[in-house]
Amino acid sequence: MAWIVRYLWLIPVLPAAAAAIIALLKQSRRRLAATLAIGSLGLSLLLALIAFAHTLAHPALEYANHNWLQFGAEWIRFGWLLDPLTAVMLVMVTFVALLIFIYSLGYMAHDPNFTRFFCFLALFAGAMLGVVIANNLMLLFMCWEVVGLTSYLLIGFWFHKPEAAKAAKKAFIVTRIGDLGLFLGMMWLYGASGTLLFYDGGAGCLEHTAVAAMAAHGVALGLTASSAIGLLIFCGAAGKSGQVPLHVWLPDAMEGPTPVSALIHAATMVAAGVFLIARMYPLMAATTGGGPSSALEVIAWVGAITALLAAFIAVGQNDIKRILAYSTVSQLGYMMLGLAVGGVAVGMFHLITHAFFKALLFLGAGSIIHGCSEEQDIRYMGGLRKLMPITFATYAIAMLALCGFPLFAGFWSKDEILHSAHLWSISSGPFYLGAVGAFLTAFYMTRQVCYVFFGPRRPAPRTASKPVHESPATMTWPLIILSIFAALLGFVGTPAWPWFQSFLEGRSLALNFGAFTGGMISLMVISSIIVIAGIAIGWWLYGSRPITRAEDPDALERVQPQFFRALGQRLYIDEFYDLSVIAFSRLCARLFQWADRWVWNGAVQLVAWSTRIVSHFDSLVDAHAINAGFDGGSTGLAQGGRLISRFQNGRAQNYLRVLGVALVVLAVILFWSHAG
């Protein structure tokens, strides 16, 4: 085993250890805290690059397993693995995280809890990297939950704001709902395959023997065991990756500091769900015959619906970060769709490109918010093109990449998803949903860019007196570096030179322009037309006539006020949950509490009182019987009696007398029946 595989665990452990040390530091040790976090992550990036280089030379999967916990004769074994999927994720996570750590130096410079911020960030990085290298679903789940914790802590970082505290709670609970599905799936998988190790020399739960057995085993509703387990695991992925109907937490999570939104709620953590499906793909895709498994069918539909629905809602938002948040939800839907219809490489390609351009968008938004004195409402921005030129240029690149403008990164990865969806054998529905979503993506991003960067500046009274400034170098350099990737990264996975796809799938690679077949070219043309149409209509509505006053109604609002308002209110999905699931749970809780007080406790009180009445009636008679029968036969009884008689205290006295009498009577009956 190569040393990089043997020491792969260092990649997550370094930042986690840094977090532990920072946790014990005084709040005033800001420089040391930041140095530790950035330094440890830099080392992790170095190791990740070495691991990546190793997989380039040896693409075969390698792993190391160790005993952890025993029950009976069995051991739960933990381990880590290195394969192209892991290597790509490792590099992406460490690289993006490092840039965002550096960016945070500037962004959080004035925050009194700077030290704690870096502690949580480093812990997040450690846990996320743990998810990536785990060779055991339980270990993955453990890191996954810690990732959820750091997300909770960072969303609620400004916990004195009640909205932030609420958003953090909501994020944790909604993702936990999904995680319970994952937990159940994990238990089932454990029971069905006898192990949670992914790879273990042929005995792992993702290896042929176990998967084939689960695929052949039918359970209820026409599902095979593998698909049923796969769908339960998908619940966890849907929670983490904000798929409908569990997407409601992600937009609220924007209450956290913007670097957090960029790192956790755009680039890495929310992609963990997609990664999980990619990791579990042998199980997800398992069928006995050909064709897609029922698990993948469900994932495809959920992904497509999420992609469209979130894109719709994004159109009606005015908060710069919320627009991006719904965009993230929508793009995660595309990734799920890509995984389901096209395989691991298709979904993962979009995950990687998205990580770069969406992190860039969020960091750009952070730069804007920072420059505009914490203003987040796009209606009160405007005209920033000239005031923040670097931010504008990089933001524009990221926006084009997200829209899927030809040749930018998102173009190649999204196009591949649509192409695969077009060829999907089950239904063409997801393709059309995805295509409409692509149009909307171009539209809402154009709307946002027009509002923010074009037209005159429209500051809110609160911020009118404060000048707008470009951000410091610690913030702009990460933007510039990311924008290079947002523009060019797509070229590692074009149809002519699908390096990324062949790397992930371990195929050999050749440059082949013949891959641009007629069907593919026509689809590319169509999707380009869709994107350009979205941008053009957006520009026509928002850019061609500059928006002069923040109070003016939105261009769409003038045409369709009710629909626009529903979009602005996120289609009332939160309200629906409040009135259904949450109200029902509260009702149950109240009912149970009422039963505790009146039914159970009432019954106890009733018994106590009736015993008391009966005993008063009988006491004289029984006292004689007791004296007669109490011939020192039982030490135990004497002990009981002594204890009882010694502690007659308050109201207990009455009850105890009753109990003593009842006890003795019963004992007498026992002896009597024994004698008889």
Added chain:
Amino acid sequence: MNHFPWLSILTLVPIVGACLALLAGKRRGPARAIAAASALVSLAITIYLWTAFNTASGTMQFQELHAWMPALGVEYHLAIDGLGLLMVVLSAIVVLISIAASWSRNEHGGLYFAMVLFLQAGLFGTFTALNFIHWFFFWELSLIPAFLLIRLWGGAARARAANQFFIYTMVGSVALLLAFLALYLATGRFDFLDLAQLSQQGQLAPALAQNLHWGGLSGGGIAACIFWAAFVGFAVKVPILPLHTWLPSAYAEAPSGTTILLTGAMSKMGLYGLLRVLVPIFPQQMQHALTLLLWLAVASIVWSALVAWIQTDIKRMFAYSSINHLGYCTLGIFVVLKLPGDQINRAAAMNGVFLQMFNHALTSSMLFWFVAMLEKRSGGLHGLNDFGGLRKVVPVLCGTMGIAVFSSLGLPGLNGFPGEFLIFKGVFPLVPWAASVSLLGLLFTAVFFLVFLERVFYGPVNQRWAAMPDLSLGERLALAPVIGLMFVLGFYPQLIVGAMNSTVMQILSQVRF
């Protein structure tokens, strides 16, 4: 063969300590010093026992066996297996935490600390005695100090809470006593191990049928009656739904130091009874009633988590949380009686139960310790809405309490998770529906703990507490080892499981059908 009487000494130490503490009278300083010294000696002895314990064997160790009242079948029989070992260690830790939590309460004098130590003696006696009469003596002995602690030092509604607690547990004790008297009359035995052996050899039901004539009931019927009587005795103590209604008011009204004893150690007496008495002696009866028992466990889990959610008193909320966490233990215990099922899943569930017992003791004690700290700083308040924004004012207190909270809601990396994982790992293949429904408990546990954090720690600072002092150096030093243990057990639960595994296999081997 008699071992050096470590176990007798273990029980004797707190009794001596209690008498010394009584001598201190109202002087708090000497009394608490004596109590702490005594508890530390006890902890040292239990740690010695842990190191000297042969973990490769699941049989009884450190045995002391002397004739006592031969005519009545009463022997002085002390010994521990892994279960007893775990129980004495956790009792020692919990009592120490309890003393730490009561450290600076002004009204706590010699009598208070003497009661705590008497209770500890009761715990040690209960967890080491193997003869019913001897065991029952200590079982009852622990009840009296607990009652007095609530009655004399509790909150406003302490009288009612103490009485309810006493009556409930007394009814349970009476049921237990009657059950064992009946067993004694039929078999002439009071020894747990003897009775278990009889049961495994299939001689218990015939003996009952032959020697007891209860209105024409068969041996099996009589055994079932006895089983249910004993079950009530233990179920009250754990508690299992619907015998739990004494618990919230007792936990809420008791001083927090006492609540720590109730939840950390005394609740384990009930579970210990289930494991030591009911599972080995009444496996058939439990199996007949399995569906009902599983429903009771599942109901305890889900019901209490939901009710905890709408509490407005922190202590009541944590009290319901305690019922919820113990529900996982009872679920794991009951499920090993499921037929058919393979031994691996049983072992997983049972190891999980052992872990969960220890971790619940640790975590719930910690939670109430933190409540004690909040009470100390706020003049005795423990309402959910009495605070707000505390994390800004007392960040270290909130951070460390946050660790305990997340441990309790089962965050991986902390001690709560591995036990729950193993229990579910065992339960799911054996009884899928019970595991699935119980997941709701995991969900609502997260919900109510996050509500707690939001109300008490987050949001704008309640100006009333703007000057609240953060943890003192002494408090930090006292907390550090326990917090450290929570992390250690989160990362390395094998520390406990490795010592328990043989005992678990031994207990499982006794469950024959």
